[in-house]
Amino acid sequence: MFHSSYIEISKSALQNNIAFLRQEIGSGVQLSSVVKGNAYGHGIEQFVPIAQECGISHFSVFSADEAHRLLQTLTKPATILIMGYLDNEELEWAIAHDIEFFVFELDRLLEAATISEKLGKKAKLHLELETGMNRTGFDRPSLEHALASLEKCKAQVELQGVCTHYAGAESLQNHDRVLAQHELFKNQLSYIRTSGLSPKQVHTACSAAMITYPETHMDMVRIGIMQYGFWPSPETYSHYVSQHTIKKDPLRRLITWKSRVMSIKSVPQGEFIGYGTSFQAPRDMQLAIVPVGYAWGYSRALSNQGHVLIKGTRAAVVGTVNMNVMMVDITELQDVQKNDEVVLLGSQGNESITVASFGELSTQLNYELLTRLPANIPRYVID
Template sequence: MFHSSYIEISKSALQHNIAFLKEEIGPQVKLSSVVKGNAYGHGIEHFAPLAQECGVDHFSVFSADEAERLLQSLKKPATIMVMGYLDQPEVEWAIAHGIEFFVFEPGRLTAATEAAGKLGKPARIHLEMETGMNRTGFTLAQLEKLLPLLHQARGKVELAGACTHYAGAESLQNHERVLDQLSKYKQQLQYLESAGYHPAQCHTACSAAMVSYPETRMDLVRIGIMQYGFWPSPETYRHYLGLHRDRKDPLRRLITWKSSIMSFKNVPQGEFVGYGTSFQAPRDMQLAIVPVGYAWGYSRNLSNQGQVLIRGVRAAVVGIVNMNVMMVDVTDIPGVQPEDEVVLLGTQGEESITVASFGELSTQLNYELLTRLPINIPRYIVE
């Protein structure tokens, strides 16, 4: 009610995906559910409690605001790990609430030590290593300079983990770079341990690395896109299929995005549709007006390219996608009525619209399209 579209999240699909992922990594490796980017567009408040019901007890986020949303939505205690942004007051807040966080610069370690001393509660930190991503993290030379600060932090800081992130494990063209990163990580870890610092968990693998580089799994894997039913890349999917005889996709998509027909427009042959002159009716046409546009995450790049499902039939988007509406061709779909269901993503009848097909048409990644779905589209849990 009161919304022009809504999203359904499938509980059974998530149960299936989590079971598959846990079987893949084995019982000795912890699965951390990555829920940054509003749980990849699925909604933190909806997805996280569902993941808990499916046996997940470790979550990774990017920032303090996402951690706070997790705290408010989880029904049971869980480990929360902040991989990115925390300002100085948020460091203290994180320690007070038992939230773990990455440390990738000396200032954050100092802030953690001071806040832990003030609170009388240890900070649980994960040292991030710079191995070739060149984004955040300590190089080996910087780690050497960090040792005095680590020594001063003894008793106030617990080394919960040592981690890094691979710069493109989803693409074969980065193969040598990934192996070089893994080698550097091992050197840095060895240096830390030789200095007397033994992280409780070693973790480097995202979804793509978990599949293509099993040696990166270590103590914990940070799984984002795959738990939602999507592959990091076609290459990762092909790599997986090449290792399994049944050659079946083991993942199930959680998300279905739906709207309905708002009204109809009959357009005579030769008339232009919508803004500009990008589409001219090649015949007399009936168009359905759907109340979703680029303000709702349906990319303008899908103008004259996108497709939706109505009555189990594909209907082409015609003309420019507007801010709040788009027009689709229903000329050859018999019996269409106002308020008929429109599937923007997902399955209707025997047909499916996938995020991958969106990506190919709009030059967006799975990740980008999903995380652009606005937070104010209502999400509902379905079986």
């Protein structure tokens, strides 16, 4: 089956990033690879095997369907942790397959205990605490009920972890809020331990917290965006650079997104290009028609804004990005031919198109653009 674009995933770039992350967290802290959102658009099936080759043995996902895909993809045993959606009907499958999961509602805790007793197998729970994110997690009053239930169910369930999530560690404007969350988490953890319960793992840090707040490393860090070669925000990168004498980005991007020239088109001066009247040819123009549009994750907001690389040169997107194609100005390029390589994201020659440049032009976050890349774009691992 042929496709109009494809994605390359660099194994050597991942090796570089994992080595950097391990250096940052130290040998005594476990690194959990976050592969939710189809491994941040990189593809669970393509990313997980090379992550395991890099020594990763712990993966975190959002939901049971991602956990199922991950389980089918593993090349060797590894821990799988579901951080979010897990229907009660899916608990039996998760417990039977040794999949760990967050608990942030009493209902899930009690149902897990019932199913564990039925299976004769302990459920491994991570108790999520509400510390100020106000999304999911036990606040202090509900935590008391959860701890009482855990005590009653200790023959059926195992308190594998206690965790929380910071509300914006990537931005300095959230600094006081993050510190307050950290303090509250420590207080809640102390309360849990004085209640007689002792979690095996304590974890709170995402990529941004790992870099900016080293005190949040604890037993494990949950790393998403940085393992793929991207910084959570410019502020996080600036903070890192300010702490080091070598002012060089230690991360390498894994992803390159490519297509080919589908057709060459001549347009006379004064003609409108594509739908509507958003672009009128200021001169006689040559266009390359590229078979990628918003249906393939190339935002319509990049109409008359975006660039691609052809023959190592930046070429501007002109006219409105269509569902399946875009038009690119190649008037100044020499000898562009049908089937020439087009780089939508990544490097070609000495030029590069970054995810950050997409974000600046379309108001999308790194995370948003990457996770919106359709799963049916083929992904290939390269060295």
